[in-house]
Amino acid sequence: MLSRRNLLASMLLSGIPAFASEVKDWDVIVVGTGVAGLAAACSALEAGAGNVLILEKSPVVGGHSILSTGYVAAVDKPRQQRAGIEDSPSLMLQNMLEVGGYLNDVELAKIVCENSEDTVYWLEKMGVKWDGNIYQTVAGLHPRSHITNFVRAGYDYVMALLSSAKRMGAKLALNTKALDLIEKDERVIGIRVQNLDGSITDLFAKAVILATGGFTANVELRSKFDPRLGSEFPTTANPNRKSFDGATGDGLIMAQKLGAATKDAEFLQLIPFWGARLLDYVGADIYVNNQGFRFVNEAASWRDVSNAILEQDKREMWAITDSQSKKGASLGVKLMNGTVKKASTIKEMAKAMGVPIQNLEETIRSYNKFSAEGMDPIFGKKVFTQQINQPPFYFGKEKLAVHFCCGGIKLNKNAEVVKLDGSIIPGLYVCGEASGGPHGHDRLGGVALTSAFVFGRIAGRNAVTM
Ligand SMILES: Cc1cc2nc3c(=O)[nH]c(=O)nc-3n(C[C@H](O)[C@H](O)[C@H](O)COP(=O)(O)OP(=O)(O)OC[C@H]3O[C@@H](n4cnc5c(N)ncnc54)[C@H](O)[C@@H]3O)c2cc1C
Structure with missing residues (x-):
């Protein structure tokens, strides 16, 4: 693994280093340092690339990947069997198609599922250490998600892959923004980049891999694809609008200039992301509206949950759990800044929320009955890990933010x-959130990362061997 000092040193490189233009013809240039780009770089080097250059427009590596919660959905027979879980690539595919509204490119979704298990083991070889448990994520439909820990899993993947890529000889240029693809005789032969000082350099390569992430942060572009998504919605990568979000669709814009098609780019995923949801697994919390009523199956896909929220009063909802659930490390901060509040009784909670007490009491009473019976006849929820009956209760208001591009450049x-x-x-070549095909109109929980790893590896290998 990279030490923090080495990491810092690599972050301090300002703009394109001299070696980048000294190499006349790179084997592969990868644009983007999220997990898709880093997996592609590792895979290209494993496939025999002599020299690989990775470009990153920001001063730090990682894109959305480093911020991600880190759930990776994958069939993993040994671990799943130990936990008594039956799974198969065909069940995973069925889940992807169900969530994707059967709009997925089935061949590509199948590739993600069939390569998921091998990808888990490949990541271990690259230095990733799973916590050993299998989780069912929100919108994951089945227990098959892996994670390293609940504090910095995205960081773990980025650092493991960056460290492996560097060990195998990849070069990294930060603060270097890809502007345009260079084409000759209808073949991509390089990329034009802008350095930190504004100067422009042309770099040449046998193959270029676009791993530039999605376009959730580009309001103009995203509202062309989905006119509902104006500037009132922040992104989940930058919910307070105070930091840098590089998901501006640069790869899509560059590829479209060469005639690239898009697939499913009109489907952007929204999720409730004001910070009041404390759990990243299903079965231990409920969502209620300003009248104190549940309005959706909390275990449904994000598309169903967000569409249901858009129909509620003020397009907002409340997330409620109790003392028994497994909460993330951010709980203390959220209680301090008031994003999440505590109450000893349902009455006290209802008063603080400003919802009718009787409604909320009845909602929680009937939910606990459904939980005990294992079936919610109103919204069809089937996954319950507990009842909501052990004070203190934790609650907070949630609104939507733009989370993920389900589609992009057609691959x-x-x-x-x-x-x-x-x-x-x-x-x-293209991979990760910049690409469109596997997901359809929504994505299965944990599959964005899986798909980025799987197609990152395929892009890297084929960039060298095809
Ligand atoms: C808060 C959050 C939580 C998430 N949790 C999960 C989860 O648990 N499981 C899951 O499966 N998915 C999750 N996702 C989604 C997942 O993290 C992303 O889909 C995935 O990481 C995208 O990887 P990527 O490599 O394609 O893009 P990114 O990681 O976004 O990397 C793209 C990189 O390209 C760089 N770049 C862009 N344009 C240029 C340019 N012109 N020149 C040079 N560099 C450029 C960007 O700066 C960025 O560093 C989450 C996302 C967020 C925001």
């Missing part, structure tokens, strides 16, 4: 970029 099974006329752009 094929080789991670090549597909044009509007169905042909491919030779020399150009």
